Amino acid sequence: MAEALTPATINLKEAFKSSGVAEILETLDRELIGLAPVKQRIRETAALLLVERKRKDLGLAHDTPTLHMSFTGNPGTGKTTVANRMAGLLHSLGYVRKGHLVSVTRDDLVGQYIGHTAPKTKEILKKAMGGVLFIDEAYYLYKPDNERDYGQEAIEILLQVMENQRDDLVVILAGYSDRMAKFYESNPGFRSRVAHHIDFPDYSDAELLHIAEMMLDQQNYTFSPAARQAMENYISLRRTQPHFANARSIRNALDRSRLRHANRLLEADGDVTTDMLSTIEAPDIRASRVFAAIGK
Numbered sequence: 515m516a517e518a519l520t521p522a523t524i525n526l527k528e529a530f531k532s533s534g535v536a537e538i539l540e541t542l543d544r545e546l547i548g549l550a551p552v553k554q555r556i557r558e559t560a561a562l563l564l565v566e567r568k569r570k571d572l573g574l575a576h577d578t579p580t581l582h583m584s585f586t587g588n589p590g591t592g593k594t595t596v597a598n599r600m601a602g603l604l605h606s607l608g609y610v611r612k613g614h615l616v617s618v619t620r621d622d623l624v625g626q627y628i629g630h631t632a633p634k635t636k637e638i639l640k641k642a643m644g645g646v647l648f649i650d651e652a653y654y655l656y657k658p659d660n661e662r663d664y665g666q667e668a669i670e671i672l673l674q675v676m677e678n679q680r681d682d683l684v685v686i687l688a689g690y691s692d693r694m695a696k697f698y699e700s701n702p703g704f705r706s707r708v709a710h711h712i713d714f715p716d717y718s719d720a721e722l723l724h725i726a727e728m729m730l731d732q733q734n735y736t737f738s739p740a741a742r743q744a745m746e747n748y749i750s751l752r753r754t755q756p757h758f759a760n761a762r763s764i765r766n767a768l769d770r771s772r773l774r775h776a777n778r779l780l781e782a783d784g785d786v787t788t789d790m791l792s793t794i795e796a797p798d799i800r801a802s803r804v805f806a807a808i809g810k
Contacts, residue, residue, distance in 0.1 A: 522572050529568060534606040535560050542599045546592045547728065548721040555712045556596065556603070563607045580709035581609060581684045582676055584698075586691040587714030590760030593688045594648065596714075601646040604684060611644035611682065618647065620654040623668040631664040635671045643682055652687040653697035673703045680707075717760050722749045726764050730794065735772070737794050744799035751804050771798040 530536055539557060546553070566579055581604065585593040598615045605613025618638055625631035639647070649655070657663040676685050687694070687704065691713060698705040717725065726745055730736060737745060748767060752758060775798045779786050 524568055524572065526564065526568065530561075530564055533564065535564065535603055538599055538603050538606060542596065545595060545599075547724050548717055549592055549596075549714065552592070552596060552712055552714055555710070556600065559710060560603055560607070563604070563609060567607055567609075578609075578681065580680065580707070582680070582708045583684070583686045583710040583712065584694060584708045585686055585688040585712055585714060586694045588690065588716055588758075588760060590762030590764075591714035591716065592761065593714055594650070596712075597646060597648045597686050597688070600686070601684075604646065610646065610684060614642075614645040616642040616645065616647050617650065619650050620665065620668075623649075623672075624655065624663075624665050626664075628664075631667045632671060635668045639671070639675055639683070643679070646684045646686060648686045648688065651689045653689050653693045656697060656700055658700065669701060669703075673707065676707045719746070719749050719753070722753075722760070722764055725761050726768060729765060729768055733772075735792055735794055738796065740796035741794045741799055744796040748799055748802060748804055755804065767799075767802065768794075770802065774798040774801050 539553070539560065542553060542556065562579060563581075566577070569575070583600070585597065587593060594617060597617070601610070601613050601615040604610045616638065622638055623631070623635045625634050655665040655669055657665055672685065675683060687697075687708065689697070698708075723742075723746055726749075727737065727742075745767075749764070752763060752767070757763075771794050775794055778795075778798065779790060
């Protein structure tokens with residue numbers, strides 16, 4: 515009587531750790547405050563990809579998942595950072611050869627005259643092969659109201675490559691949620707090729723304050739207690755004003771506060787201590803036009 519074959523087994527948790535994916539996800543947790551639903555979707559996607567890879571290794575029936583993605587949300591919510599980490603994750607799991615990220619906008623893909631678009635688009639695709647192509651504000655590729663626009667040519671080339679070379683290139687389309695929804699309605703070819711739709715929520719006030727403190731700490735600065743309170747006030751006011759861009763707006767505000775801090779110290783009499791060089795004070799924040807607009 516033939517001896518029964520022992521089923522092959524695998525420790526998925528060990529495989530997950532040894533693949534380097536666990537380290538990438540830990541780095542993402544450290545780099546990005548909040549974004550719990552985004553991080554959860556990335557973990558779920560990583561788990562799916564790992565299982566499919568191990569099924570292939572064990573000779574089981576498997577299907578290479580469609581990996582093209584859509585990242586939607588307001589500016590400054592971490593879409594580019596997550597795309598960068600996703601490229602590394604896909605490389606660690608063996609789904610892309612190189613794991614690099616090529617980030618572009620419409621201007622990098624669409625030409626200004628006949629015969630210009632195809633070479634531009636193909637050159638970008640050539641650079642991105644083996645990695646991830648991140649197209650920010652992807653809806654600007656499509657301008658149906660302009661008969662002389664060449665965006666449609668770029669779209670057709672992209673769609674062809676996304677279908678025929680999906681084993682060697684992952685495309686991530688990004689932009690505002692409402693505009694991306696209209697873009698997919700107008701371009702069903704993209705909608706049918708994008709399997710993973712991840713929405714990036716705006717940060718809360720508390721998360722933005724945490725981000726501000728983390729950004730300062732990375733540059734060996736800190737808030738005084740009064741400056742921290744001023745930053746809290748700044749955040750609640752700034753997010754109600756036009757062109758608010760989440761973490762990007764916070765970074766810009768901190769750059770300006772450091773500018774005021776430097777000039778304040780330069781104008782001060784006497785020696786300057788290390789603490790003074792490293793501490794942002796309330797006037798450095800409250801001199802912002804955000805406060806001037808409401809008379810504070």
